[in-house]
Amino acid sequence: MTQVFTFLSTGFLPIMSAVIIFYGLWKRAPIYDFFIEGAKNGLKTAIEILPFLIGIFFAINSLTSSGILNMIDIVLSPVLTALEVPAQLLPLMFLRAISGSGSLIILQDILENVGPDSYAGRVACVMTGGCETIIYVLALYFGVTKVKQMRHAFKGGLIGYVTGIIVSIIICKFM
Numbered sequence: 001m002t003q004v005f006t007f008l009s010t011g012f013l014p015i016m017s018a019v020i021i022f023y024g025l026w027k028r029a030p031i032y033d034f035f036i037e038g039a040k041n042g043l044k045t046a047i048e049i050l051p052f053l054i055g056i057f058f059a060i061n062s063l064t065s066s067g068i069l070n071m072i073d074i075v076l077s078p079v080l081t082a083l084e085v086p087a088q089l090l091p092l093m094f095l096r097a098i099s100g101s102g103s104l105i106i107l108q109d110i111l112e113n114v115g116p117d118s119y120a121g122r123v124a125c126v127m128t129g130g131c132e133t134i135i136y137v138l139a140l141y142f143g144v145t146k147v148k149q150m151r152h153a154f155k156g157g158l159i160g161y162v163t164g165i166i167v168s169i170i171i172c173k174f175m
Contacts, residue, residue: 045144052143056136060099069094085169086120088113092127097161100133119172126168134161 024031063069069091077087088110096103110124134157142150 048144049140052140056099056139060095060102063095063098064102086114086123088120089123089127089169092124093165096128096131097133097158098135100136103128103133122172122175123168126172127165130168131161131164132157134158 021031024034072094073087073090076090080087080090092103092106092110095106107124107128111121114120116122116125134154138150138154138157142153
């Protein structure tokens with residue numbers, strides 16, 4: 001079975017590219033012109049997204065380098081201890097909503113310090129896989145589409161995010 005998946009993963013892009021090219025030739029479509037037009041649109045989209053990405057990275061760096069996360073950790077550690085939630089998860093709980101790559105670094109830290117089979121390691125893995133980067137998604141997608149009123153998107157995303165945190169803690173408690 002592993003060999004089948006290895007073959008599929010290495011052959012997927014070349015096979016899909018060949019299928020698309022042959023389909024375009026069969027339909028007598030100007031394949032190269034479509035490719036160039038798509039590349040132009042992709043570059044335009046990348047340029048439109050760039051300011052939002054820079055803003056998000058600036059906010060993440062400001063949070064981490066200013067020590068705000070450490071201060072929140074000190075304040076909320078007693079509450080987490082009372083709820084039997086490992087304190088190592090607190091930075092992940094805050095940063096996962098903002099940055100996927102930043103939260104992966106925190107996940108790596110947790111796994112190196114307490115191990116993947118520990119309660120904190122299991123919760124961190126489930127939390128990373130089950131919680132969405134809501135602030136990143138809202139800033140990027142709403143910013144690019146120029147939507148001014150988020151209405152219930154932020155509230156709904158936040159409720160889903162908190163629910164994901166709670167469910168990941170409860171699931172791993174019983175595993």
